Every structure is written in C-alpha cells, then in structure tokens.
Amino acid sequence: MIDDNPLIELYDRLFDVYGPQHWWPAETPFEVIVGAVLTQNTSWKNVEKAITNLKDANQLKLESIAALTQDELAALIKPSGFFNVKARRLKNLCDWLQAQGGLAALSKWDTNELRQALLDIHGIGPETADDILLYAFERPVFVIDAYTRRLLKKLGLIEGNEDYEALRRMFESRLPAEHALYNEYHALIVRHAKEERMNDNR
C-alpha cells in the first residue's frame, strides 16, 4: 500500500536508518520524571551527572526528594544547570505527586485530566508534561520539542511558527494513538538531530 501520510513516511524513513532507540534512558518512571525537569534547556549529558548524584546519595525516590530542602536538592542537581530554578520546580512536582498518592494512584487518571493537572504545577510546561505523560505514564501524547520543530520546518511540513498545541494536534490527528509509536518517533527525531549535529561538526 502506498502511504501518502508524510508523518508516517518520515517515521518509516527514520526507523529504517536508525532502528529502535529504546527510550527514555531511565530505569524507572520516577527517574523519567526527574530527568524531564532536569533536561529543560540542558544537554542530557549534564542531566546524567545530576541523576548520578541523586542515585549515589540514595535520593532518587519520590519520598526522598519530597523530604529534601530546596538547597539540599539544588546542590545534588548542580551539574544540570539552572539548579535553583530546577530544585524549586522538582520540589513542586514531587510534593504534588506525593499529595496525590504517588505514581500508582496517578496511573489510573484519565490522560487529559492528568495532563492538565501537570500543566497547573508551577514550572511544568507543555513539553515537560508531555515527556512525563509519554515516557513515565505511557500515554499516547506526542512530545514537541525544538528538534521536532526544526526538522518539520526543514522538510517543509510546517511554517515553524505554529504554537506547541497546534503541532501536537497535527501529530496526534495523523498518527494512530499508540504510545509505543510516539515514544519511538520522538526518540528517532532526537537521534536524527544528534547525528546531523555530529555531521555538521565534521
């Protein structure tokens, strides 16, 4: 069958070139959540250092982070940059998660309800909320990031100035609502962007 859906064509091309990416690079859903906040405007390499600090201090648990002071948390996540801001955001998020009864309780929530609740938390914007929904809660929510926008613009599929929600709707309306597909797609876009950057540096 000939496929005239450019978003599916793009996915197939990326998958053919790079294969499965096995994302998100984290051991637990809670680690995904922490990483989603720490990676805000930051390279993953620096985020890894901060997560290693939390692991080494045996603090990479919801109840542990909720119990830390903001200054203690900031010291642990320092390598990820913006550490004072991120410590505050991560505390906000963990306090809320704990108040709701933890991740297991939230996994029963409706996706739209959970998304809105995350967005209502100070410091959680659309991209961070969608990273959490897709990679920690395995919901079919498409993550739009700078890489996605750049690639689609380069391919002439978008103007480039569309807002976040418009792009998310575009993906979600043209693809089957499968979290495994969205997971792989976003991971492939990031992989492709990194390969391009490496090529540019040669």
Add this chain to the structure above:
DNA sequence: TACCAGGAGAAAA
C-alpha cells in the same frame, strides 16, 4: 571568548 544545550515563567515592550 562566545555560544549552545531535549524550557518555563516573569518582566518589559
């Protein structure tokens, strides 16, 4: 030295 890296919110225009 300067700029960028998987944002978000506040302040300014």
Add this chain to the structure above:
DNA sequence: TTTTCTCATGGT
C-alpha cells in the same frame, strides 16, 4: 499580546 530576559553549568 508578543518579545525579551533570567535562570547557570559544562562542552565545544
């Protein structure tokens, strides 16, 4: 309402 600024480290 839209644009600009701030947060900050580490790598290139």
